[in-house]
Amino acid sequence: MPKIEYIARGLAIADGRVLLCRNVRDGYRYLPGGHIEFGETGADALAREMMEETGLKVRVGPPISTVEVFFGQGKDRHHEVNVLFHVESVGGSWGEEVPSLERSIAFDWVEDLSAAGFRPAVIGRIVQDVLRGDAPPHFVSSRE
Numbered sequence: 001m002p003k004i005e006y007i008a009r010g011l012a013i014a015d016g017r018v019l020l021c022r023n024v025r026d027g028y029r030y031l032p033g034g035h036i037e038f039g040e041t042g043a044d045a046l047a048r049e050m051m052e053e054t055g056l057k058v059r060v061g062p063p064i065s066t067v068e069v070f071f072g073q074g075k076d077r078h079h080e081v082n083v084l085f086h087v088e089s090v091g092g093s094w095g096e097e098v099p100s101l102e103r104s105i106a107f108d109w110v111e112d113l114s115a116a117g118f119r120p121a122v123i124g125r126i127v128q129d130v131l132r133g134d135a136p137p138h139f140v141s142s143r144e
Contacts, residue, residue, distance in 0.1 A: 005080045008046035009033035010087030011064060011127060014094055017109040018127055020116060021053070024104055028117040031084065031127070032107065042083040050087065055101055056094075061086030065136045069120045071144040082123060084136075120144050 009031035012019040020029040034049035036042050043060040050058045064084040071078050089095075098107035110116045118124035122142035129136045 002077065002079065005078065006036040006042075007033055007080055007082045008036050008042040008049065009082050009084050009123070010046050010050060010058065010060065011084055011130065012058075012087050012089070012094060013131070014109065016131070017111045018113065018131070019094065019098060020108050020110050020118070022106045022108050024106055028119050029108065029110065030119050031123060032087075033082075036083075043085060046085055046087060053102055053105065054099055054107065056098070057090040059088045059090055061088065064130065065126050066139045067120075067123055067126065068139075068141040069122055069144060070142070071120055080120075084123065084126065 010033050011031060019032060021032040022029045032050060032053065033046050036045040040048070042063070046060050047058055050056060062085065064086060067082045067084065069080050069082065096109070100106050113124050113128055120142070121144055122140055126136045126140065
């Protein structure tokens with residue numbers, strides 16, 4: 001049965017670069033984070049997901065934007081509501097390499113999102129707005 005997925009995503013920026021999660025098998029990239037569980041706040045979900053995926057403790061800042069997106073992946077159709085948050089390393093610095101505790105993903109610092117195979121594209125445009133210093137939209141709905 002189709003369902004709407006609620007996802008918390010973190011935007012970490014260091015030296016003009018963005019921390020992205022990379023699907024090791026298929027190569028596409030996206031903002032780190034994951035599903036919000038019932039009874040969990042978006043900020044708590046993001047902190048939990050970052051700890052599970054990297055082993056790093058993070059400080060989740062204010063929300064940046066909310067993005068509803070419909071997209072296909074192979075034969076599957078997806079409907080997601082993503083809440084984007086600023087996120088910082090509790091230690092104050094991320095370091096050049098961010099570890100992955102999961103085999104299927106890796107983390108990369110990326111300067112040029114247009115060459116990163118970023119998904120979903122609408123979130124990539126919001127990240128580019130933030131990097132330029134432009135105010136991101138509060139809410140976006142997109143079909144990709």
